[in-house]
Amino acid sequence: MGGKTQFFIITTILLAAIATGFLPIIINYHRHHHHPPPPLDLPSNAAQFLRSNGFTFLANLIHISPNLFLSTPESTIFAIPDSAISNLSIPPYMTIELITYHISPNKFTLQDLFQKPLNTCFSTLFQQQKISITKKDEKNRLLEINNVLITIPDMFVDQSVAIHGVSGPFASFKRFPEINELPICTMINQSQVTKVDFIKIKAEWKMVVKFLSLNGFTPFAFWLYNVLDGIVKDHPDLHSMTIFAPPVIEVMEVPAPMVPKFMRAHVVPKKYSFKHLVSMSRGASIATLCPGREIEITGTVVSVSDELLSINRVEVTSPDLLSSRSFVVHGIARAFAMDGDARLST
Structure with a gap:
């Protein structure tokens, strides 16, 4: 049509x-x-x-x-x-x-x-x-x-x-059946700003969790929900983010005490669209929410018919899966490794 x-x-x-x-x-x-x-x-x-x-x-x-x-x-x-x-x-x-x-x-x-x-x-x-x-x-x-x-x-x-x-609408419906991307207005009182920002950030995280759970990323969504309060508490000023979501997580390979660090290692405190990521040079590193933990661009292929990207040798399979002005979610083939340079030590 x-x-x-x-x-x-x-x-x-x-x-x-x-x-x-x-x-x-x-x-x-x-x-x-x-x-x-x-x-x-x-x-x-x-x-x-x-x-x-x-x-x-x-x-x-x-x-x-x-x-x-x-x-x-x-x-x-x-x-x-x-x-x-x-x-x-x-x-x-x-x-x-x-x-x-x-x-x-x-x-x-x-x-x-x-x-x-x-x-x-x-x-x-x-x-x-x-x-x-x-x-x-x-x-x-x-x-x-x-x-x-x-x-x-x-x-x-x-x-x-x-x-x-x-030039366009003030809000969007990107891959989610409700108006989103409504910006929170600046308040005069700083305590009000903190409270409103906290509510906004947590609401956006919960929207991501719901979206992932409905689109084949249930294990990752479940773990993300469980570490959500800690992330929001430790990063109250987090206004943009990039999330790399694997469809399957080998639970037995991640000890319970390591789950918070493991999940934060899949979140970058800045929004990077797929177009932005593929424009970066091989070997470029990006800090994550896990202290001392970085992810690395290990491969890019840009041609007329293909646009491929690998991070920590893991392919990005579903780029720009969910996107707003403040965050973007990319689906990846599997979770980032925890050994070698990617070790998450306590």
């Missing part, structure tokens, strides 16, 4: 779902807040600007279901390109969740956003989740929200509404 055909089918299903089932829930929710309906010409004008700038999907949606976007006295809409929406293999209700994550119940023009400090957070219509200003360059008129560039600033500005085109 071609991409355009698939996009058309998904759009039709989504609009039907909104019109018949999901939208009344949203409308009923917002009725309790007694907000007046948007001006009759506002949805049409906004839809016209969206359509003329290539955002046909959102133009149709705002025309059919204006209360989804304009349910508050003011709003800022970050418009996702048609191409990004058509590439999402998610059910209609999750598309609605994603769209509401791109709507703020406050009006912000580009100049308004530039006047806010970096890392400023503001709320969205999705489950009280917040988005943040992650980069701004006022001289060159560049601004990013959740690390996503605003490509068409002030596409449409009304007394109560501002619409900006963005």
Whole structure:
């Protein structure tokens, strides 16, 4: 099935779902807040600007279901390109969740956003989740929200509404059936930062454990879960990581006291995508979470048809198995050896 055909089918299903089932829930929710309906010409004008700038999907949606976007006295809409929406293999209700994550119940023009400090957070219509200003360059008129560039600033500005085109979605669904990669906003109180970061890190680890257990890496996932609290406690500032997961672990070869070191030897405190790893020279070493323990690039083959990589003489069989902005998981043929240079001594 071609991409355009698939996009058309998904759009039709989504609009039907909104019109018949999901939208009344949203409308009923917002009725309790007694907000007046948007001006009759506002949805049409906004839809016209969206359509003329290539955002046909959102133009149709705002025309059919204006209360989804304009349910508050003011709003800022970050418009996702048609191409990004058509590439999402998610059910209609999750598309609605994603769209509401791109709507703020406050009006912000580009100049308004530039006047806010970096890392400023503001709320969205999705489950009280917040988005943040992650980069701004006022001289060159560049601004990013959740690390996503605003490509068409002030596409449409009304007394109560501002619409900006963005290069892609603020969140992703990579190999996991829920919105993820929602950044935690910076708090003023440092103790709050520590608490929020701890919760975020642990939640991400648990997501990795669940994913691995459902995708053929059950033994590794089980051991990772058992050492999780120790890793999070010892590395509270761990904001990026690379995990090398073997499908089978010979339990008898790893004494119980060695399990924490064994598992940490398969985790690198920095995110390395497969593309990044194959670009490294043979013999390059990378530190792991196990003190004094490094892994080594022992072989790379990059050709038109093949892109192979071995680490500690173990082949990476499932590169980029799970990936987000903060971590990546690579499947490997077997666990890293514990003898010779790779000895994990107590």
